[in-house]
Amino acid sequence: MSEELLFANALKSSKAFNLIKNDFSLGLGNAYLIISQDDEAVQSFFRLIACAVECDQHNSACLECDSCLQVLHYNYPDVKFFNQEKTPIKAEVMRAYLEESRKAPVIIKENRTPHVLIFIERLDLTSERVMNFLLKSLEEPPEGVSFFLGTANENGVLETIKSRCRKVYLDIFSDDVILEELKSLNVPDETAEIAVACADGQLGKARKIALSEDYNESYKLVVNLLTKMQKSTDIVFMSNIFDRYNKKSESNMEILNIMSIMLRDVMIYKNNPSELRDGPIKEDIKKVAASFSASAAEHAIMAVNDAKRKLYSPGCNPQAIADSLLFSILEAKHLWR
Template identity: 30%
Template sequence: MNEATLCDFYGQSALIERLEADFRSGQFVHAYLFAGPRGVGKRSVARLLARIALCTGVNKPCGACGPCVRFLTDNHPDVHTLRPEKSLGVDDVRELIAALQLRAFEGRLKVAFIERADRMTPQAQNCLLKTLEEPPEGTLFFLMTDAPGALLPTIVSRCRQVNFHPLTQEQECARLTALGFPPERAALLGQLSEGSVGEALAIARDEGYLPLRERVMRAFFDLRGPQDVLSAGAGLKDDKENAERILDILERLLRDAMRAQAGLGRVAEASAGYAAFAARTELSASLRLLEQVALARKMRGSNVPFATVLEHLLLSASKEIHQTCQR
């Protein structure tokens, strides 16, 4: 498995250098909250720092000592990861805490990664809070999220928050060009991924992304009124495997529209309906729809059928577009 080194974190190097210095000197706290958009390096940085903390070699992380080898092959007995697909429940957190209560198998440190920490239920967050307040000896937590506002303030206050920022479009295009993408392709990927090189690479690898984006864009923004909701959702409601991707794409389309509405650029690869929405609708309408996407994620976490979630979102979009057309 290829793991990151400091030079891999283009645009984040000053931030990582400070963290790396803390870990090399052993001056790290027991819990970190890494916040920022997906694909900007939160997970990779957390893994790099954990490797430094666990390594028993001289030049940390050496990649050759027992802890390094076991970490790199995902076989380290003192490393635990929660990576939720949907919600993260209290039983998952309890199981993690029980494992952390045990003595370390080697060395003195146990590491817990909680990815997409915002997907913890309130009960799970309260359960974790007690452990963050009184952590087992030799425990290191890394919480990662692109929505820190969804975490309890008390959770946030018990962690050292580190904010990861997206690159500017110019920085991202330069990085993607350096990675071998033609300038036009790099520019499109940069606009679609909002300053996240990791997300740009994921889009480039995913042949189905642009066709799905086109379907989402037309379903939501080519609506003429509430009467179109059922037909618009017909091609998406049964696509349960892509439910999260559909919500992610809609969220990204709305943020892109907000930048255009604020006079900060144009939307990328737009259908006629989406271009009109971005040009004629007030920024507040996009913000209201973003709030509906956040609500849709909560509905998904409560096991509401995706078809119902999608219909709710389409009705909200229809309402905003209809109001715009009446002005």
């Protein structure tokens, strides 16, 4: 990863960051649990916190001073970023992390308590047995050490660890904030709009969508399908939704996810059109909503969820799943007119 800090503006003004920033004057806690499904944003968030703690400009995370740059280059001695590959942590690897946490701080600065920062991403992927090694360190924390633990899922972390951490939920970001971040990454307008609409308030997800070559096409395919499919004879011509990807289940799932999001937005639009942001996406939703009632959209979402479940099962037949899904959507359209 580059020295640049992704989503710096959005993260700096996030509630989560400001919560932790409050602790700088009070003294950092021993352990924080950062909860978010957005892996990429958490990685950036961790780097931002480290910059803020070590920044030469009074915790401002200026991203320009020597200390900030050292953090961003991953060579600030007292700051350790672990499990950036986001995999289950093996026992010996966890032991090595904890060994690092017991080393005395190297950098001594005037008017500042020496500090070691340990960041561990996606702890929830790790087995309970290995998590227990970490628990011991949290029970008797080495002096001057703060642990920042990332998890996509609160339930994936041992209760005993959670009870020793301050819980911080990373924000769900507004469409406008995400749009700004995508623009600063030079994402073209139309792509950015689609990414924002499908990102569920997650910066990393939005960026991934914006960078995906297929996503735009998948999105258009779904709009076309939901708008134009009116009668059962249409199914024959439209049920090739999974064909473009050689049945790669991840990409097929992407199509179903886009479908869920569009149908959810149709329900929102039917209840209160002003809740959706004006722009090209709202125009698409309007087109789809012309042939769906709110109840029809709701039942169609259930059909999509059902298709997702089937797609996950081993040895499934994507074509049969697509046929049955389109049939169920049509049925919902007619039954809940």
